[in-house]
Amino acid sequence: MRFPKAFPRGFALTLRPEALDIPLHWKRPRVIFVNSMSDLFHKDVPDEYIQLVFDVMRRTPHHVYQVLTKRAERVARMARTLPWPPHVWMGVSVESPAFSWRIDYLRRTPASIRFISAEPLLAPIPNLDLTGIHWLIAGGESQSGCRPADNAWFRDLRDQCKRARIKFFLKQLGGHPAKRGSDEAVLDGRRWTQMPLSVGAPKCRQSHPVFDESR
Numbered sequence: 180m181r182f183p184k185a186f187p188r189g190f191a192l193t194l195r196p197e198a199l200d201i202p203l204h205w206k207r208p209r210v211i212f213v214n215s216m217s218d219l220f221h222k223d224v225p226d227e228y229i230q231l232v233f234d235v236m237r238r239t240p241h242h243v244y245q246v247l248t249k250r251a252e253r254v255a256r257m258a259r260t261l262p263w264p265p266h267v268w269m270g271v272s273v274e275s276p277a278f279s280w281r282i283d284y285l286r287r288t289p290a291s292i293r294f295i296s297a298e299p300l301l302a303p304i305p306n307l308d309l310t311g312i313h314w315l316i317a318g319g320e321s322q323s324g325c326r327p328a329d330n331a332w333f334r335d336l337r338d339q340c341k342r343a344r345i346k347f348f349l350k351q352l353g354g355h356p357a358k359r360g361s362d363e364a365v366l367d368g369r370r371w372t373q374m375p376l377s378v379g380a381p382k383c384r385q386s387h388p389v390f391d392e393s394r
Contacts, residue, residue: 192221192223192224194224194228196228196231199231199232199235200235202235202236202239202242203235203238203239205239205242206241208241208242208243209242209243210242210243210245211242211243211244211245212245212247213232213236213244213245213246213247214246214247218247218248218249218250219232219246219248220248220250220253220254220257221250222250222253226257226260229257229261230260230261233261233262233267234262236262236264236266236267237262237264237267240264240266242266243266243268243376244266244267244268245268245270245294246267246268246269246270247270247271247272247296248269248270248271248272249271249272249278249281251271251280251281251282251283251284251285252284254269254271254284254285254288255284255285255287255288258287258288258289263288263289263290263291264291265291265292266291267290267291268290268291268292268293268294268314268375269285269288269290269292269293269294270285270293270294270295270296270314270316271284271285271295271296272296272298273295273296273297273304273307274297274298274299274300274301274302275300275301275302275304276302276303276304276305279304279307279308282295282307282308282309282312283308285311285312286310286311286312292313292314292375292376293311293312293313293314294312294313294314294315294316294375295307295309295312295314295315295316296316297315297316297317297318297336298316298317298318298319298350299318299319299320299321299325299326299328299353300317300318300319300328300332300333300336300353301320301326301328302332303329303331303332303335304332304335304336305335305339306339307336307339309339309340309343309345310343312343312345313345313346313375314345314346314347314348314373314374314375315336315339315340315345315346315347315348316348316349316350317333317336317337317347317348317349317350318349318350318351318352318353319333319351319352319353319354320353321351321353321354321363325353325354327353327354328352328353330352330366333349333352333366334366334367337349337366337371346373346374346375347371347373348371348372348373348374349364349366349370349371349372350364351363351364352364352365352366
């Protein structure tokens with residue numbers, strides 16, 4: 180597999196301190212998804228480095244940052260040592276019921292927007308406790324060899340969000356790229372693109388890779 184020049188080590192964990200100040204030079208407000216192919220709270224990322232990342236986010240309040248992790252325990256453990264300005268959103272991945280425990284750790288953070296990413300959705304996730312959660316993103320796998328997702332799974336998540344009065348965003352239903360049609364994100368005749376604030380859709384956000392590693 181060939182990797183871009185910006186990623187000479189591929190998916191190996193690589194800290195990139197030279198990239199930390201990039202958002203300081205973006206004058207126009209952006210929605211920034213931090214580490215689109217990585218996890219800021221990976222066990223091999225030093226606490227001090229995470230604190231540097233959060234300090235840059237704190238210093239750039241004209242941007243909105245979305246931080247997503249699978250290492251929910253570490254987020255909760257470090258939460259009191261990090262600044263949590265309102266433009267830093269924190270989320271956890273919940274692909275199946277086996278990982279719903281991550282939501283309990285997310286609730287321990289003082290982030291102004293706490294969100295769940297049910298993507299790729301690999302199984303139905305009924306009866307979620309959405310207390311203290313503001314947003315849920317869902318989507319199916321879409322690469323070659325993807326595992327299918329049932330529309331009923333997305334419908335149930337949408338209905339849970341309705342009952343809990345939180346926002347629901349359906350990115351895609353999933354399926355093999357060659358077989359997907361133009362309505363890949365349509366459920367029950369409409370697109371579900373709700374956001375907790377009017378900051379633009381996730382698919383339009385800017386990715387900021389402060390480091391890269393296999394998630």
